[in-house]
Amino acid sequence: MIPELGQFSLILAFCLSVLLGTLPLVGASRNNLLWMDLARPLTAGVFVFLGISISILAYAFATDDFSVQFVTQHSNSLLPTRYKLTAVWGGHEGSFLLWTFMLSCWMLAVSIYSKSMPIDFVVRVLGVLGVLCAAYILFMLATSNPFDRIVPLPPVDGTDLNPALQDFGFIIHPPTLYMGYVGFSVVFAFAIAALLSGRLDAAWARWSRPWANVAWAVLTIGIALGSWWAYYELGWGGWWAWDPVENPPLITWLFGTALIHSLAATEKRGVFKSWTVLLAILAFSGSLLGTFITRSGLLTSVHAFASDPTRGFFILAILGVAVGGSLLLFALRAPLMKSEAGFDLVSREVLLLGNNVLLVVAAASVFLGTLFPMVYQAITDDLISIGPPYFNAIFVPLMILLVLLLGIGPLCRWKKTSISYLTLQLGKVLLSSVALGVLIPLAVLLEFSFAATVSVTLAAWISLSMLKDLANKTANKSSRIKGLKALSLSYYGMQAAHIGAAVMLIGIGLTSAFSYEKSVLLEAGQNIDLGNYNFQFNGSSAVNGPNYVGNEADIEVKKNGQFLENLYPQRRIYLASGTPSTEMAIDAGFLRDLFVTLGEQKESGAWSMTIYVKPFIRWIWLGALFMAFGGIIAAGDKRYRRLRRRQLEKVDNELSSGLQTAG
């Protein structure tokens, strides 16, 4: 009975979002306050009923209700409770419910933190989100109901959650990624609301900016978590595989990054308006594309859910209507959007434009590489795959160019800057960056590598130019501390995110240049050298977990002859499914990771294993954290709140005068 209640509240949520997607929108276009006022309560209702629905699904998992098909497929009575609860997003149906629930969380947030925006604008935003929400729920009810029962005879036990998913990373990565992904729907809804109302001024950019920053920050964390999880769980020694399902979040992220920069130009200078709107539509399309690719089964990938063509068609239809419709609206309204100001060839506007062009080209090339095999197959009926070399060949040069611009951008002035000013400002910065880039890798790792030199040079270029900018900005104050205090949160946010890029660059460069890995066969007592480290295999023993059995190896690590630690990698067999799984042992460090994955045992008793030494790999994720932190504090800038208050007064005046004329 309880699962039916879940489905019932899903249907209620659907009805409410249909209302939300229609009445308030009509109300906004007819200036009907009564209908507009429905938007907030309806949003709350959608949130509540989706919340009930997902809680009931979690409850079905927690109580081992194997009459629910989705529970049977993704859980087992032996599964630890934390994985039972999170198995809600362990498969297609439940993860889509999570996705939709996340959308309703964003909608609720918009309805709460928008008290200062004009009501017709908020209502349009919520209405657009309501339409999306209704489409998602309809998709669930029609093709992938998580509450479907197995009747008349439910199985005694479930088939278990995929062992690769039984890990801490699975608890946090999907919700964070979805939260970030879905956040771009909000920015999209702002753009569509602006197009609908024809209010394409700087105020629109100011309202959307905090939302875009937060969505971008959460997506950054979500992608970084995925990379970190894949790194330690899959035991392949890499942190990015250019997998067809990794790519759409990256495409969305690249569009999102372009968007938050272009929003800055739109807000501050009133330029690039139509471009910004287009980017908001593109970022949102990227997120839908991700859903489509994972859920349609069109591409071979580790993430793909079991495929079902009707689902693919349904999502493709949503994608087509949403993207096609918004692009049509964009085309109709674009002539209304005129730049308010001009700018010179050397100005911050042009640098931001350069940033946007590079990011969009990067996104487009990733898109091309991801979808090319599909298109190729449709045309020639031959299967092909595009390997990492393609992506690296395109992506790396683009990002190098982007970082070069990044060093100049913050020092450059809006509207017009002279080249001699920039040379004066950045000449020394450039020279010292190159010097540091050559010296630091040599000093730290005693080796020369071109990749390491390039990445450290670029990282130094970002950091030093930022210091130079800080020095300039605080130079005229009575003391430096006062100067630092006077700078805005959004300025600090920008710098934190840029430092994040520098940190990530160092991580990527040094890991790519100085990693070692070796697959070996070791008998107990044997040892092997790798870099400065020596790994000795002391033997293996049996281990038993709650829902698995397996073996554990004892590996003693020495650095330059000194004892460092023991590592204990495991190889497990999960009981319910009989699936083997490796648990690698990691010694994570600020400057390097050491890790060992266990292969299989030979008849002689020797074990095959792969040993990795990965310098600076943590810096990649650390950099992402800095970026996300920057995005979040920038969204907290008091300028947005202050302007909201001012806006509120203005709107109140407008409304009262509007009512008077109407009366």
Add this chain to the structure above:
Amino acid sequence: MKPHRRKRFGIILFIATGLSVAVGLTLYALSQNIDLFFTPTQVAAGEVQVGQRIRIGGMVKEGSIDSAEDSLKVRFAATDYVNDVVINYEGILPDLFREGQGVVVEGSLDSAGLFQASRVLAKHDENYMSVEVKAALDAAGASTENYSTLAEN
């Protein structure tokens, strides 16, 4: 041409040049990195050139796994239940690599005509069959439903 027209023309020319260079380079990079997919039957028919990097999809043939005792070398047959290809690999096989299960290998034929794999991919999920494995079985007239009967023949 009037000055503002000339300026606009310049901008358009600049964008068009940049765009075509970018598209050209991208397509070049793409064409250099396409891994074609072959079925065991196609490989057996000699359609693959020596040294060409390809992917092969199929099932791991029952009883064909032969791993060396003193090294990480392993040999197995990928089959579409019509023809087999012997795959040579040195390294640790993925967790879900098993007899009678789908596998996709990436690598090339060496000068002796032996297939040397640089990467072996097994499916990630119990219920999931890779597009490439399915294509190989379909091409050979085998499917997940009837391959066991084909295997017995």
